[in-house]
Amino acid sequence: MATEVKMPKLGIDMVDGLISRWLKEEGDTVEANEAIAEVETDKSTVEMEAPAAGVLLKIVVPPDELVDVGAVIAYIGEEGEAVGDGDRSADDSAAAAPSVEEAGDAEAAPADDSATEKQRPAPPDSDESKARAAPSGEPTPPGGVKASPVARRIAAENDIDLSRVEGSGPGGRIVIRDVEQIVEAGGLPAEEKSAPQAAPVAAVAAPAVHPQGESSEVPLSRMRKRITEVLTASKAPVPHFYVTVDVDMGKAMTLRQQMNESLAEEGIKISFNDLVVKATALALTRFPNINSSFAGDKIVMHGDINVGIAVSTEAGLLTIATRQTDKMSLSELSQVTRERADRAREGKMKADDMGDTTFTVSNLGMFGVDSFVAIITPPEAGILAVGGIRQEPVVAASEIVVGSRMRITISADHRVTDGVEAAEFVNEVKRLLENPLRMMV
Incomplete structure (x- = not known):
């Protein structure tokens, strides 16, 4: 029996995808896990792999067509095998955006006793x-x-x-x-007349744009539209608050130099961001409430710590995923991050490079930024904004010396956590970075 090739779900919030091009033609022999098409999502272009070996019998969805997650886009089977036209509608089980309960082994902590009764479907x-x-x-x-x-x-x-x-x-x-x-x-069907309802509150209109000089219009890319939707959906309903601390990076700089010297022959280079991501993951093990998601009438405590890392590309901002980050060594974290960041910048991301993150780190230090605040990416409960390392005078042992300082700021969801816990969390990240050998044990 022929195998249905369906539009894959490449991210926790992906609902549709566009076939940018097929890498194989009808009649070609394909191997399992061989790249057969490029799928453009709201976030990136990802190579889609064949779910089975065989002959690509039929391509149902042509290039440049948008279809729902779970829709049949092709068939793979034995040569000469008859297949149908494919179901262009999404399959419910595949199209379902996994709820935050499904991210790792998760426990739901009740937030209140309210619940919404689901409506029964009408008779067929x-x-x-x-x-x-x-x-x-x-x-x-x-x-x-x-x-x-x-x-x-x-x-x-x-x-x-x-x-x-x-x-x-x-x-x-x-x-x-x-x-x-x-x-x-x-x-x-015709809408039944009902009693007049109160007029809805009008949405705030965007200010009128008055072009100045020789202006031009640039249509929003799918990625930019998605960034707009996600961050607007975050900033408006999610009550953000922010906590900032300064970190003494002197010992971390020394340790990084020593590690890179010892790992040079292996081609491994630890970055400052690798140290921050590792410290963040370890801090999340002590503050699991921040590694969670608000889900209406409950808070979902994620079983895995999957730290996302914001990466700037020509197409826009992407978040690459690391999984079970707290259990990764610094050298492993460095390699995984570098490989995935390179693929993101080259537009060759794989399905495993993105999605299912539980907390994000965004670093603008390499751009000369001392500090900033970031917007939380739903359904996460926080994001850590990292500034650059700056040289400044500090007091040490009653003397003024030159110190290396870095500022970090957490943006946190007030529905999930509070100021005290957020302060304790960033201070735990600070403690680990100021005593980096603790991250090695």
């Missing part, structure tokens, strides 16, 4: 089921209607009000098939 033969229409009086969920981008596009092309559509996807998300059913039915 009802008008509501045929049209997938939600009751007209049902309020729009905070942040807008949950729908895949492809479903939104089809709805816009057919003048379908998504606020009246009940999604059949995970968590009530509207997927392609929901909108296609409405199109096939000739549109949504």
Whole structure:
């Protein structure tokens, strides 16, 4: 039986992807785990690997087409084997954006006793089921209607009000098939008249732009659009607060130099950021509450510590993933980080290079920045902003000497943690960096 090749889920919040190009043609023989296509996500372009060995029997989705996660995009099987046309709708199990409960072995700590009762689906033969229409009086969920981008596009092309559509996807998300059913039915049923409702609060309009001089317009890339969506969704509803400390990097600088001298023959070079990431991961073992996610009526405590590292590329800012970072040696962390950062900058990221991070480190020290604050990436509960190492006069043993100082700032989610815990956390990172041999045991 032929194997279905589906649009893979390459990140915790990925809902769709675009086939930028096929690396194989119909009729080509492929090996399992061989790269067969390049998939463009909101964040990067990633090589997609074949799930099985065989012949690429049929390509269902052509290049430059956007499809939901879980949609069948090709078939692999034995030569001459008959296959169908493929299901262009997302499979629920594959398309489901994993909730924060699914990131590693996680425990859910109750935040309150409230819970939202899930609505039962309508009977299969009802008008509501045929049209997938939600009751007209049902309020729009905070942040807008949950729908895949492809479903939104089809709805816009057919003048379908998504606020009246009940999604059949995970968590009530509207997927392609929901909108296609409405199109096939000739549109949504007439909306029942109801008592007048209070007018919604108008959204704050963006200020008008008045071009100055010889201006030009640059369309937003998919990545820039995604950055806009994610960070706006973070900064608006997530109550950020910030805690900053200065770190004496003298001992860390000495240790780094000694390690790099001893590892030179192996081609390994430890960076200052490697030391910061390692210290952060070890600090998270002592403060698991910060290695968590807010999930409505509970806080999810992640079983793994997966530190993400912000990387600047020509296409925009990407976050590469390290997994079980607290258990990695500094040399291993250095190698993994360097390889993944290089692939990110070259636009050749692999699926394992991204996603499933539980905390992020962003370092702008190499750009001459002393300090800054960063925006939390949902669903994480914090991000550490790292400045550059600066030489400045300090008092040591009643004398003024030149010291090496680095400023770090945590941006934390106040729904998950508080100022005291955040202060203790950054001071633990500081303690490890000022006594770096502790990271070696």
